[in-house]
Amino acid sequence: MLVIDKCRLTWPDFRAEYSLTVEAGTLCAVIGPSGGGKTTLLHMIAGFEKPESGALSFAGQNLLRLEPAERPVAIVFQDHNLFPHLTAAQNVALGIRPSLRLRDVEERLVVDMLEAVGLKGFGSRKPGEMSGGQRQRVALARALISKRPLILLDEPFSSLDPGLRRSMIQLVDELRRKRPVTIVMTIHTPEDVAGLAEQMTFVADGKVLASGVPADILNGPLASRIADSISET
Numbered sequence: 305m306l307v308i309d310k311c312r313l314t315w316p317d318f319r320a321e322y323s324l325t326v327e328a329g330t331l332c333a334v335i336g337p338s339g340g341g342k343t344t345l346l347h348m349i350a351g352f353e354k355p356e357s358g359a360l361s362f363a364g365q366n367l368l369r370l371e372p373a374e375r376p377v378a379i380v381f382q383d384h385n386l387f388p389h390l391t392a393a394q395n396v397a398l399g400i401r402p403s404l405r406l407r408d409v410e411e412r413l414v415v416d417m418l419e420a421v422g423l424k425g426f427g428s429r430k431p432g433e434m435s436g437g438q439r440q441r442v443a444l445a446r447a448l449i450s451k452r453p454l455i456l457l458d459e460p461f462s463s464l465d466p467g468l469r470r471s472m473i474q475l476v477d478e479l480r481r482k483r484p485v486t487i488v489m490t491i492h493t494p495e496d497v498a499g500l501a502e503q504m505t506f507v508a509d510g511k512v513l514a515s516g517v518p519a520d521i522l523n524g525p526l527a528s529r530i531a532d533s534i535s536e537t
């Protein structure tokens with residue numbers, strides 16, 4: 305279970321205090337208005353932002369004591385954070401082994417994962433030779449291939465058309481059937497995760513204002529505020 309308890313961050317123009325619980329194995333979709341604090345929440349879980357107070361744990365382990373690289377977390381950022389000098393296959397392989405010295409079976413895994421994200425035959429391309437949507441999928445492949453049990457996806461599919469976006473989210477969902485993984489994903493359109501996400505979390509003004517079963521959140525007391533934040537993005 306991921307437990308965030310009153311984690312506070314203060315910047316000159318923004319104050320956040322997050323409390324949220326996500327059961328292990330759950331797909332939790334995070335929605336909310338632009339600037340409300342969704343990315344900051346993910347960055348804090350990953351360790352790129354340090355809360356001044358509060359508690360943060362995953363599977364009983366205190367994450368606040370761990371550096372980002374030590375956390376059991378794989379993250380896909382909005383800007384995909386691929387290495388431009390490496391090929392798509394090498395960028396994916398980093399998810400298995402930072403040294404890139406892969407065994408044959410691992411090379412095969414990379415090829416299979418590129419195929420799973422619809423990039424068969426793109427392994428030798430560099431990020432600069434790929435579209436924004438293709439780069440997003442390379443970054444997704446790298447996160448999915450890593451053995452990290454907590455995956456954070458920050459609007460990973462924003463440059464994909466709705467059909468491809470939906471199929472990528474289904475791919476993320478399938479991963480959960482193959483190995484136990486907890487996923488926290490920021491999204492813009494709740495329809496994308498309909499029937500897949502067990503939990504929906506509405507973040508605005510630096511706070512988790514509601515979290516629970518998606519239908520309850522979308523039809524609950526914050527329904528009109530949520531609808532406004534969706535139409536604005």
Ligand SMILES: Nc1ncnc2c1ncn2[C@@H]1O[C@H](COP(=O)(O)OP(=O)(O)OP(=O)(O)O)[C@@H](O)[C@H]1O
Nearest residue numbers: 315316317318336337338339340341342343344345
């Ligand atoms: N390192 C930082 N220092 C100061 N302010 C920051 C920092 N990071 C983010 N902020 C501010 O925190 C607020 C929340 O930003 P955040 O990126 O978390 O929002 P968001 O909900 O992800 O928005 P969007 O949907 O547009 O990506 C913004 O006002 C932003 O300017």
